[in-house]
Amino acid sequence: MSHDQINYIATLHDSGYRMTTQRQVILDAICAADEHAPITKILFHARQIDPQLDPSTVYRAVALFVELGLVLVAMDEQGEKRYEVAKPHPHHHLHCRNCGQTLTLDSKLTDAYFRELESIHGYQIDMDHLFIEGLCPGCKRS
C-alpha cells in the first residue's frame, strides 16, 4: 500500500539487521490492516499470508521496526498499541469508537493547541502521534 517510500532494507542493513521473508510479510500486514492496526490484526493478516508465522516473530519484528523508526505506535484509550508504517509527515488521528473508521489529521490544529499549552505552562510537549476518539458523523446519528 504505502511502504515503498522508505528503503526498509537499507535501514535494516545500516543497523546490522536483515530483511527476511517473514519481516516482509509483517510489513505488508501492517499496511494491509487498517491504519493503526492493533497487534491482533497484524497477526491475523500476516498469518493469512504465512500460516507458519509464529506470534513471537511478529512481536520481535514489530518491536524492531518501531525501534528503527520504520513503524510508529499510538496508544488508544483502551491501552492497546496501534501500529502504522511511518509516513514522511507527522500527523495525528481521529478514530470512530463505533465503526472503527480512522481519519488522518493534518497536524496544524493539533500543533497550534500544543503550542498554546506550551506557552501557557512552559512545558515542551512531545506527543508525536495523538489518537483522538469519538463518533464519526454517521455513527453519531444512531
Next chain:
Amino acid sequence: MSHDQINYIATLHDSGYRMTTQRQVILDAICAADEHAPITKILFHARQIDPQLDPSTVYRAVALFVELGLVLVAMDEQGEKRYEVAKPHPHHHLHCRNCGQTLTLDSKLTDAYFRELESIHGYQIDMDHLFIEGLCPGCKRS
C-alpha cells in the same frame, strides 16, 4: 486528601454495594498516591496501611469505583491506566515524562481544540480525560 466532596457511601449503597474497610483504604491510597496513580502505586500505598490486602481486592474495588464514576481513568503513553478520584469538574492533564509532575489543566483550551476538530470533521469527540506528556520547564533545561 480530596475525597470527602463526594458521598462515596451513598453512591455505593444506591447501586446495592457496600462500603468496607478495604474499599476505604483503597480510596485513601488513590488519594495518597500522586494524581493519576498507576495501579502499582495504589497497591503499594494501600498495602502500607493494610498489608493483608490482596491485589485482587484492589483490582475489583478500582474497577467498581470506575464503573460508578467515583474514580476516573486516563491512559498514559505507555498504555498504563492511571486512576484519580473524580473531581467535580472535567479536566485534562499535563504530565512531565522526566520528573513525573502532573498539572491539572483547565479544560477551556482543550475543549476549544476539540470543538474545532468537531466542526471540521463532523465527529463528536468524547475524550473526557486527556493525558498530555512532555517535559516541564525544569526538566526541559537539562
Next chain:
DNA sequence: ATAACTGCAAATCATTTGCAGTCGA
C-alpha cells in the same frame, strides 16, 4: 439473616525468552 465482599489459590492470556536449527548477505 443474607447478600455482598474478601483472601487465597488456581486459571488465564498476552507477551517474552532460551535454544537449536535455518537462512540471508
Next chain:
DNA sequence: TCGACTGCAAATGATTTGCAGTTAT
C-alpha cells in the same frame, strides 16, 4: 561462512476467576 533470524516450547507476569469463609447492613 557466520551471525542474525525463526519456530517451538517453556517461562513470565499482570490481571481475573471460583470458592469457601467473613462482614456490612
